[in-house]
Amino acid sequence: MALLPSLLVNFTLPVLTALQRSPLAGFLRESVFDYYAGYLHPQLTLKRVFARVLAKRQQGKNTLAITLAPSAHWLGARAGQHLPLSVEINGVRHTRYYSPCAAAGRAGELEIAVKCSEGGLVSNWLHDQLKVGDYLEIGQSAGDFGLPKPTSKLLLLAAGSGITPILAMLRSLQLDNPGCEVVLLYYGRQRNDMAYLIELKDLFSRMPRWRLQVGLTAGSATDNAFSGRFCTAHLASLAMLQNLRAWQAIACGSYGFTNTVRQVLTDAGGVAGLQMEAFTPPVFAATADQPVTLHYARAQQSLVGDGAHTLLAQAEAHGLEPASGCRMGICNTCTCKKVAGVVRDLQTGLLSAEPNESIRLCITAPVGDVTLDL
Amino acid sequence: MTMVLNRKLSPAETEAFGAELDALQKRHQADLGEVDARYIRRIRSSVRIAELAGRLMLFAGFFPPTFILGTLLLGLAKILENMELGHNVMHGQYDWMNDPEFNGKTYEWDHACPSDAWRHTHNFQHHTFTNVLGRDHDIGYGTVRVFAEQRWRPFYLLQPLWATLQAVFFQGAIAIFDLKIDRYFRRKAPIEKLLVKLPPVGRKISRQLLKDYLVFPLLAGPNFLGVLVGNLLANLMRNLWTFVVIFCGHFTEHAEVFPPSVLDNESRGDWYVRQLRGSSNLTGSKLLHILTGNLSHQIEHHMFPTIPARRYGAMAVEVKEICQRYGQHYNSGSFARQFFTVVVRLFRHAFPSQPQRKATLA
Ligand code: FES
Numbered sequence: 001m002a003l004l005p006s007l008l009v010n011f012t013l014p015v016l017t018a019l020q021r022s023p024l025a026g027f028l029r030e031s032v033f034d035y036y037a038g039y040l041h042p043q044l045t046l047k048r049v050f051a052r053v054l055a056k057r058q059q060g061k062n063t064l065a066i067t068l069a070p071s072a073h074w075l076g077a078r079a080g081q082h083l084p085l086s087v088e089i090n091g092v093r094h095t096r097y098y099s100p101c102a103a104a105g106r107a108g109e110l111e112i113a114v115k116c117s118e119g120g121l122v123s124n125w126l127h128d129q130l131k132v133g134d135y136l137e138i139g140q141s142a143g144d145f146g147l148p149k150p151t152s153k154l155l156l157l158a159a160g161s162g163i164t165p166i167l168a169m170l171r172s173l174q175l176d177n178p179g180c181e182v183v184l185l186y187y188g189r190q191r192n193d194m195a196y197l198i199e200l201k202d203l204f205s206r207m208p209r210w211r212l213q214v215g216l217t218a219g220s221a222t223d224n225a226f227s228g229r230f231c232t233a234h235l236a237s238l239a240m241l242q243n244l245r246a247w248q249a250i251a252c253g254s255y256g257f258t259n260t261v262r263q264v265l266t267d268a269g270g271v272a273g274l275q276m277e278a279f280t281p282p283v284f285a286a287t288a289d290q291p292v293t294l295h296y297a298r299a300q301q302s303l304v305g306d307g308a309h310t311l312l313a314q315a316e317a318h319g320l321e322p323a324s325g326c327r328m329g330i331c332n333t334c335t336c337k338k339v340a341g342v343v344r345d346l347q348t349g350l351l352s353a354e355p356n357e358s359i360r361l362c363i364t365a366p367v368g369d370v371t372l373d374l
Numbered sequence: 375m376t377m378v379l380n381r382k383l384s385p386a387e388t389e390a391f392g393a394e395l396d397a398l399q400k401r402h403q404a405d406l407g408e409v410d411a412r413y414i415r416r417i418r419s420s421v422r423i424a425e426l427a428g429r430l431m432l433f434a435g436f437f438p439p440t441f442i443l444g445t446l447l448l449g450l451a452k453i454l455e456n457m458e459l460g461h462n463v464m465h466g467q468y469d470w471m472n473d474p475e476f477n478g479k480t481y482e483w484d485h486a487c488p489s490d491a492w493r494h495t496h497n498f499q500h501h502t503f504t505n506v507l508g509r510d511h512d513i514g515y516g517t518v519r520v521f522a523e524q525r526w527r528p529f530y531l532l533q534p535l536w537a538t539l540q541a542v543f544f545q546g547a548i549a550i551f552d553l554k555i556d557r558y559f560r561r562k563a564p565i566e567k568l569l570v571k572l573p574p575v576g577r578k579i580s581r582q583l584l585k586d587y588l589v590f591p592l593l594a595g596p597n598f599l600g601v602l603v604g605n606l607l608a609n610l611m612r613n614l615w616t617f618v619v620i621f622c623g624h625f626t627e628h629a630e631v632f633p634p635s636v637l638d639n640e641s642r643g644d645w646y647v648r649q650l651r652g653s654s655n656l657t658g659s660k661l662l663h664i665l666t667g668n669l670s671h672q673i674e675h676h677m678f679p680t681i682p683a684r685r686y687g688a689m690a691v692e693v694k695e696i697c698q699r700y701g702q703h704y705n706s707g708s709f710a711r712q713f714f715t716v717v718v719r720l721f722r723h724a725f726p727s728q729p730q731r732k733a734t735l736a
Binding site for chain 1: 408422642
């Protein structure tokens, strides 16, 4: 498939990066270069990062772990960061964000966990269609979620696939700060649903000052597992956490989970610091005149809007000056990147929740909170 | 031109006409997918491979068979890139793919006109105000008079010559045309504005010139001249072809222009009617359609500029049927016939002429 050996490609990529800062860059069209270079090796690109799929393996009942080897364009990830991954399904590129299960250096291998849910377009595609040896496009990692520094007492709370950034943090701690005291509360429906349980047990068994506590939200609680969702009682029954105020806390899971965590910790008197990351499913507003929040990323403003008017009209009413022309969806002048949120195309009536897609502001209305690159 | 081409539509009929076309667009929009993505990638690959093969052959030396074939391939690559790939992608026809390579906002084409300038004059002004005098600057491209409604000036007497020159230098003409230099001479716009617009155009033109007439010829070493001439001919091919296709799109016999007053309270249906009356189609083989970037279906392109052009052929069948039902003339003819009527216009309106009928919208 590739005419060039990967090793050579990884030597070449930094040269290409340097080339783009030279005066020659004006003559180099990225798409043209990438097209011809793609015949030599799928990872030989000017900027875009492609990762080779090294392994696919089941983790728990519903989770797929994918090991990736990104090209030298990839700059690595700190524990807790996430990165975009794109796949093309029926001609349309879909992007989702995943947190690697371990920190990685530049071009280092990484593992992501994909939870397979019913109707999950990308996750199901990755489960069923992705093959070892394929190349996937990923992006640079981002996010401030990560280990506090310095830290000596750390309370980690994870629910479902929220475990992946937490696992990455644990692995970093084990290397850089093994003296730190750690309590991990990990919630899942049933034990066989929970990804990385074996890895976690193994890791915790080697760390005397670390304590792993599993919580099961469905089914009966057996051998020392907590039963039900995270609550004050769970917190109180952990003897190590007597002096809760001395602990720094990190939580990752669904929006409902992190909300509960914040509430319970506040009720218990607070912690030394709390960091949370929640995966928010797109929010659909029930009716067109229900208020929604419009985030303008460049302007760094969040203002109240509605689902009845076009995003162009609302942005203008909010004092922004987005480019526009025909105002009827034909000229492509107002096209803008929608970072997140659900929108409706007023001409076709079709809804779309895809992150980072191009939309024409003049014929699009928000259906729930929307973030725009304006 | 005394025969009545178009039945006058009542406001209700105009609305129904528009609604049927909207529904057609919606159907195609919802159906976009794999096939369209594969098509545009295939076009992209054809462009890249033809360009590489063409340039390599030109490098091979001034040996007539490779020289001719190389020039033809390079010209073909440029035509395909400008029309079926660049023009259509820049309309945002493939934005739904979310693929950065086919993003209408960031695509930069192999053409002297910077993409951003093109997006403004073409995508916005020309497509929104199609054939509206004073608003659509593509009417005659500022150098020729193709409609009696344009004011006559002695300058137009020599317009067959101007048109020929424009055809030969079409890409440069488009790039410069966008600057509307005459407006600064006539002091209609402050010169500072021109100074802002000039550098990107200058950069793009010089880069294009350097690439084709210096860098590639130099790379060929002893065959400098062969490559230079080949590139010149390939660019000429592209210029003539795009000129002819574009002039056939809006300046044929039955194409109409409109006074700016049509824009007042123009409904969606009215807008469709205007697009229909201002555009004209070319009939021909599949190859002709691809080489024109499917602008041979100019009517459909103007009605649905954001739908992938490969679908225009299929849409045309339905558009034609809708037009027939509403008694609207569907301006379509063979390439030779349509171009002939353009040439007739060029000669006729070089001399003073009076509009024969008022362009009215039903
Ligand atoms: S302003 Fe023309 S497409 Fe939105």
